[in-house]
Amino acid sequence: MLASMTPVEPADPPDPQPPYPAPEPAPAPPPRSWGGRVAALAIVAFTGVTAPFLLIRSGHLDTAALFVGVPLALAVIIALSPPAKSLHGLTFRVVTFGLLITSAFLHEGAACVLMASPLVYGVGHLVAEVVRQARRLDERRRAALAVVPLLLLASLEGTAYRVDPVQTVTTERVVAMSPQQVEQSLQRGPDFSARRPFLLRFSGYPTPTASSGDGLAVGTRWTFTMAGGPIVTEVSARDSQRIEFKVVSDQSKTQRWLSWQRAVVRLTPQADGDTAVKLELSFTRRLDPSWYFGPIESAMVGAGLDHFADSLGLRAE
Structure with a gap:
């Protein structure tokens, strides 16, 4: 009888079942491959x-x-x-x-x-x-x-206004030659078989391939053979330490990008018998904007001027 009066423990309630299965997490997007x-x-x-x-x-x-x-x-x-x-x-x-x-x-x-x-x-x-x-x-x-x-x-630069269109590039070398020997080298004319600088070879920038002229007297003309057509120059001024050339006509391909103005050769005797030769080349840039094309054209013309000096045999010691 006592046993019949022992309380019966209630059974554990059943686990609640979700009404639908839980959604699986979305897969991470694949990393973007660049x-x-x-x-x-x-x-x-x-x-x-x-x-x-x-x-x-x-x-x-x-x-x-x-x-x-x-x-x-x-x-x-x-x-x-x-x-x-x-x-x-x-x-x-x-x-x-x-x-x-x-x-x-x-x-x-x-x-x-x-x-x-x-x-x-x-x-x-x-x-x-x-x-x-x-x-x-x-x-x-x-x-x-x-x-x-x-x-x-x-974007209006070149149409409504221009910024420093005239540029001058120079190169200077001290050579083991007297001023008279430098003038003799100039009178013989350049030999363009010299190897061009890497910048000119890489870009394909046109440079002279031949030249013809006679002397350095004022009025003497020199013609430079270029891709597209020749460039004709004339000795416009000369003294013991300076020879200036002006451009008479230009039919070369470079006129697409610039207009040549003048070239100046300056000779400065040194105490040891050498000569400091300074070549100056001035041109009007035809490409804008100046902040972008100005340095590019200066670099191209500078490389061409170095090639011209090499072609004249004016190599620094």
Whole structure:
């Protein structure tokens, strides 16, 4: 009877069952791979920008290699490359196509396109980044768009205004020659078989290949054979330490980028019998903006002036 009065412990309640299975966590998105995209963009840039320049060097600019082959290669590369998922990717492709089309119509001027391509890409991506940031920011911080009017103002250089278009490049060497020997070397004329500096070889910048003239008397003319046509100069002034040349006519390809003004040779005797020879070359730059093309043209002309000094046998000790 006592046993019958023992309390019975209640059974544990059953575990509650969820009405539906818990959702599995979403898989993490795969990390974005930039290697393939960067490689594809590099190939596109090389094909679209440098191909016309290489065709110029090989003498095949007016062939189907430019008008069919290059667009075909570029289209295949772009079609097989990852799709543009950003404003920068779209900007890159549009700019590349624009440079390619411009190169096709400019012919020899494609060298200018190649030289200007970093500037064109830079401006395009700068504007793309400003627009991208402006879309993400509130009204208070959209002042970044002020850079666009500044770029528009900068784009007027060369049309509404110019900045320091006349440039002068110099090179100076002390040679183991008397002033009279230097003048004799000048009268013989340059020998352009000397090896050109690397910058000129890499860029394909045209330099004289031959010259003809007789003497250094005032009024004497010297003709320099260039790609596209000759450059004719004339001795305009001379004294014991200075010979000045002016440009009479210029039919060379370099007139696309600059207009030659004058050249001056200065001879300074040294105490030890050597001579300090200073060559000055002045030109008017035809490419703008000045902050970009000014240093580039100075470097090219400076390399050409060094080559000219080597061709005269004026090598520093």
